[in-house]
Amino acid sequence: MKNNIKQFCFPTSAKEAASLINRLKSKAVVVAGGTRLSRALLPTVETVVDLADLPLKHIAADKKWLRIGALCSVAELEKSSLLGKWACGVIVKAASHWSNALARSMGTVGGNVARAHPHNNLPPVFLALDAVAVCTDGRREIIIPFAQLLEPGLMRELGTRYIVIEVRVPAETRTWSCACARLVLTKTSWEAYTNCVVAVEQEDGAVRRASVVIGSVLPRAVRLGKAEAALIGRSCGEAAACAAETAAAAELQSLTTGAPAKAYACRTSGVMVRRCLIEAFNR
Amino acid sequence: MAKTKGRGVLKAVDGVIAITVNINGRDQALKVVSGEYLLDTLRREGYKGVKKGCDNGDCGTCTVLLDGRPVLACMMFAAQAHGRRVLTIEGLGTPDRPHPIQQAFVESGAVQCGFCIPGMVLATKALLDENPDPDEPAARRALDGNLCRCTGYVKQIEAVLLAAKRIKASPGGK
Numbered sequence: 001m002k003n004n005i006k007q008f009c010f011p012t013s014a015k016e017a018a019s020l021i022n023r024l025k026s027k028a029v030v031v032a033g034g035t036r037l038s039r040a041l042l043p044t045v046e047t048v049v050d051l052a053d054l055p056l057k058h059i060a061a062d063k064k065w066l067r068i069g070a071l072c073s074v075a076e077l078e079k080s081s082l083l084g085k086w087a088c089g090v091i092v093k094a095a096s097h098w099s100n101a102l103a104r105s106m107g108t109v110g111g112n113v114a115r116a117h118p119h120n121n122l123p124p125v126f127l128a129l130d131a132v133a134v135c136t137d138g139r140r141e142i143i144i145p146f147a148q149l150l151e152p153g154l155m156r157e158l159g160t161r162y163i164v165i166e167v168r169v170p171a172e173t174r175t176w177s178c179a180c181a182r183l184v185l186t187k188t189s190w191e192a193y194t195n196c197v198v199a200v201e202q203e204d205g206a207v208r209r210a211s212v213v214i215g216s217v218l219p220r221a222v223r224l225g226k227a228e229a230a231l232i233g234r235s236c237g238e239a240a241a242c243a244a245e246t247a248a249a250a251e252l253q254s255l256t257t258g259a260p261a262k263a264y265a266c267r268t269s270g271v272m273v274r275r276c277l278i279e280a281f282n283r
Numbered sequence: 284m285a286k287t288k289g290r291g292v293l294k295a296v297d298g299v300i301a302i303t304v305n306i307n308g309r310d311q312a313l314k315v316v317s318g319e320y321l322l323d324t325l326r327r328e329g330y331k332g333v334k335k336g337c338d339n340g341d342c343g344t345c346t347v348l349l350d351g352r353p354v355l356a357c358m359m360f361a362a363q364a365h366g367r368r369v370l371t372i373e374g375l376g377t378p379d380r381p382h383p384i385q386q387a388f389v390e391s392g393a394v395q396c397g398f399c400i401p402g403m404v405l406a407t408k409a410l411l412d413e414n415p416d417p418d419e420p421a422a423r424r425a426l427d428g429n430l431c432r433c434t435g436y437v438k439q440i441e442a443v444l445l446a447a448k449r450i451k452a453s454p455g456g457k
Contacts, residue, residue, distance in 0.1 A: 003298060005317040008362040010290035034359050035340060041318075050363050053290060073352075100428030101406065102343050105353050188427050 006046040010053050014070075018163040019138035020049050030159045032071060033106040056110070056165060059083060066169040070110030074098050074122075077109065086169070087129060087199060088283050090178035094125040094197065097180070100188045109167060114158035116150055116220060119191045123150060124215035125180060127223060128197040131169045135162035143168075150220045176201050179279035181272050182216075192216040193265050196272035200236070200280050207231045212244060212273055217252055217265045226251045227273060236281040245274035290366045302365040306330065307374025315361040321347070322356035325371060332372035332401040336430075343429035346402035347371050353409040353428075372401035375408065383453065384408055387446035388439070395433035403429045407443050415451055419444065 009028075011017040021028045028047040041048075056069035059080045066086055068077070077083055077095035084092050098104055098112075098121045112122040113133060126133075127146040135142050135158065142162070148154060158164060180197040195215035201208045210231040215221040227248035234240035249270030256262035293300050295317040303312050306328070315324050322345045325333045336344035338357050345356040348370040376382035381389070384407050394400050403426055410417055410425035417425065422443040423436070431439065 003316065003318050005360070006295050007317075008293040008300070008360070008365070010292070010365075012289050031360075031363070034363070035355075039339065039358065048360065048362070052363070100343070101425050102346060102353055102355050102428030103340070105409075106355065106358065 004043055004046060005041075005048055007048075009047060009049045011049060011051070012053050012055075014054055014056065014136050014163045014165045015138050017049055017051055017054065017138075018136045018161075020047070021159070021163070022138055022161060025160070030163065032108040032111045033073065035103055035107045035111065051110070051163070058166075061086075061171065061174075064171055066171065066174070068109055068167045068169070070108060070113070070164040070166055072109045074104040074107045074109070074112065075101070078104060085174075087173050087176045087178040088280070090129070090180050090197065090199070091122075091125055091169075094121045094180050097121050097182050099190045103190075110164040113149070113167065114155075114164050116155060118219055118221070119195070119216050121182070121195065121215070124195055124197045124213045124221040126167055126169065127221050128178070128199040128211040128213040129169045129173045129176070130211070131167050133167055134165045136165055137162050141165065147223065152220070155220075172201075173199065177280040177283045179276040179283070181276055181279075183268050183272060194269040194272055195221075196269060196276050198273065198276040198280050200231070200277070202236055202281075206233060206235050207240060210244075212248060212277075214248070214252060214269050214273075217262060217269055218255060222255065224248045224251045224273075231277070238278060241274045241277035241281070244277055245270040248273040293362050293365060300362050302362055304361075304364045304366075305368040307370060313361070317362065319361045320357055321359050321361045321364050321369075324361035325356060325369070330371045330373055334398055334401060336398070341430070342399070342402075343406070344399050344402045346405045346429065348405055348409055351409065351412060353406050355428075370405065370408075372404060375404065382408075383449045384411070384442075384446040387449060388442040391438050391442035391445055393434070393438035393442040395431075399429055399431045399433075403431070403439055407446060410443070411447055411450060415447060417443065417447055422447075 024047050026044045029045045030049045032051045056071040058069040060067050074095045112120045116123045132143050132145050133149050176199045178199045182195045183193040197213045199211040210228045212224045212227040227244045230243040230247040249266050252266040299314050300317050334344040336342035340355050340358045346353050347356045350368050376385050384404050422440050
């Protein structure tokens, strides 16, 4: 029981919610799905800002973007027919990999992104799809690319200064060849050894553009630029996938500064990159 | 009572918050300690079918349906349920007139110690409300957050499929 709580607020707009947290600062906390936060409140928290009433449960596409409301549950992503057809259904697949049915029913996109724990499934897939997050501080909306959003400085401001409103994925990614995979102890394990997402834009059988993202290994999901560079211009096939595997493992080794504890994760990440690429090429 | 728009602010007076929750179809005015979890409130109010297992969101035995959606009662504050509908196992059937899901669990021999069963039955209800004709993988997936210490998750899956068959065959499909 958390006896320090003095009030619960149920704002009806993101602007109202963001204004509240900016006014109350460390005395307030936002809860969306509440899968983790409700058990980990700091003693300073006196106000719980429950976002459940915010009208942010949309999944829609227009000419420019695929828009996913921050309050969509992970289960709703999993069941969306629109997402099932988008980028080989990679968002649906990443959502379906997440923990268990109850966690998927409670957990939200906004929470998964704003509390971007290294094992969360959605940040890597949004990073691979060049997505942006639309956030508000109560006065204005700002658009933050995922590569920037996952930086520790900004991450600390989500839920304390900014509220995530929606995630926007560029419309052009609809036809990208994508795949994702996790290496985990059991199907419902939240923690993974590695979490891999690849997104490839093909042109005349060759790789025109590629995203290779690894989650779980480092404190935040990262794009592996060297693995991506190893793919550009090459024909979509096993040779390109093997080159990316080597580059990915080496890049991760350097990012983990060769830490022996991470050696297995680096090696298996390389393998996952190759497997995902072959799967994506065959789509 | 449907989830109300604009639930406003709930303030604690002497550490206690007054909330209104629709539990099993009946609006109830409750006084809860501000930081109390829904699980503890429900059990204190006599809904002992909501079991306290891990108390940490891992085991699923405290599953209730919040506005029809399965949630872990140990992972949300009671005040968050203000203005919303909660369904516990007590609201599903009675010993004299069990719900078809409960009947299917009994007939399939899916109940051993029974500790996990309320959560499993409610998870099954959420599944069948949405997908009246699940296959075995869908049934397994829907129950993958509900841990059972006694069995190998075979009989429960059989029970889910039997319940689906029974409900489909019943007049009105309910």
